[in-house]
Amino acid sequence: MVDGKGIKLATLLACSVLSAPVAADTVFGVYAGGQFWQTDTSGSFGSTNNNPEFAFDDEQQSSYYLALEHPIPLFPNLKVRHNELVSNGQQRLSQDFSFFGTTFSADNPINYQTDLSHTDYTLYYELFDNDLLTFDLGVTAKRVEGNLEVRSQEFMRASATDGWIPTLYSQLRVGIPATPFTVYGIANALSIDDSKIEDYEAGIEYRVVENLAVDLNLQLGYRVFNIELDDLDNIYSNLEYRGPYLGLEVHF
Template identity: 60%
Template sequence: MKKIAIALIAPTLMLTGAAQADTLLGIYAGGQVWDTENTGNFGSGSGNQSFAFADEKQNSFYVALEHPIPLVPNIKIRENELVTQGSVLLSQDFTYNGEGYTAGTTLGSTIDLSHTDITLYYELFDNDLLSFDFGITGKKVDGLLAVRDAQSENRLESDGWIPTGYAQLRVGIPTTPLTVYGIANAVSIDDSSIRDVEAGIEYRLVENLAIDLNLQLGYRDVTIELDDLDSIDSDLQFKGPYLGLEIHF
């Protein structure tokens, strides 16, 4: 985590002068139920092992505050569940976290990469037809990658902050209550990279001076490729459709 934690901060701060502050105070809150197909492999420096991971329903919740103060970024906090379990019948010997497992062993696995995103961002455009935000996200990860045989569980845990670049684009479809959007958080350092991207369509259920209520249907893809980061190697992907609801005060 420490290698990634030095990236992306300075370039973003250099762009703050071009940003425009929001003209009205706004609070956004929302949640999503995400149906994930989970694939990939992980290891700890002695070769990676693929597992047959279970599909999962993951939850995500967020709140954002937008304000009219110039040069002060808006803030969004998002809780992300990212959990799955898998198993494999080893076809060859596998060493994980210093412990060896022989071919023919049935090995289970648990992945928990749930995390909190704290995003500071600016709005370059903000209207019903076009909205574009940019900034940085700090991902606070308390990660667990574990394998287990019939006797014991072997756990590798890592926690820390990962900064990523952040961007969101929203385009309203004229004369309709529909908006299409895309959101990206990404970073690549050396041979490690993390990408969290989503795209969807939003339907405005309620829109008045007091409150906006939006229904979201989208697709999200999280890819985590680590190369000897805190002794962890991985090539993991969590992807699938989601259904969400957002309220704007």
């Protein structure tokens, strides 16, 4: 899903991370977690750059991840995260809508579904790591295997999208002294020509269990995911997913 410019930019980002001073965990750590995300979806998509605004239903999405951290400074840590991102909607068209050769006429009702579910593969370094402040920096490769579908009483048209999207990854965590709370923010973002990916979340974490064997954390936050595509695999989009989430993380 990305061109040569995207690959070159991702390479530059990776080199900048590799050249930065790094700090590593003193012990091997495994983080596993999941989130339930209530999304309000808005925007448009199509096979041209003139598409109507669609009315999407509110949806509950899920996301889960596994991260491995180690004490070897020269090697990055690894995080794999799968994100469900499916939205449905229906409306009566206010204008003609052409989708990959099929024209859906104005005033006709249509149903549609966007599936932009994807898996993030992140390599990152802990530039700071102490009880009060943690800052991670790295790169993410988003593996998207999506599907866009439009249906009417007369026609049904679908288009699949399959590819990789590179982004710059960062995470900042700040512990609140003398409390079991931590505030944090996570970002995956990149802009190439007229295409843009932005995936931001911010939240607060409560440490329910904290000992030498295991940590158990509850998370409450807000996430925003924007995807703007300009003639990428013949797809144009300007979609935004936003809403609160509730999560749980276990650290071994």
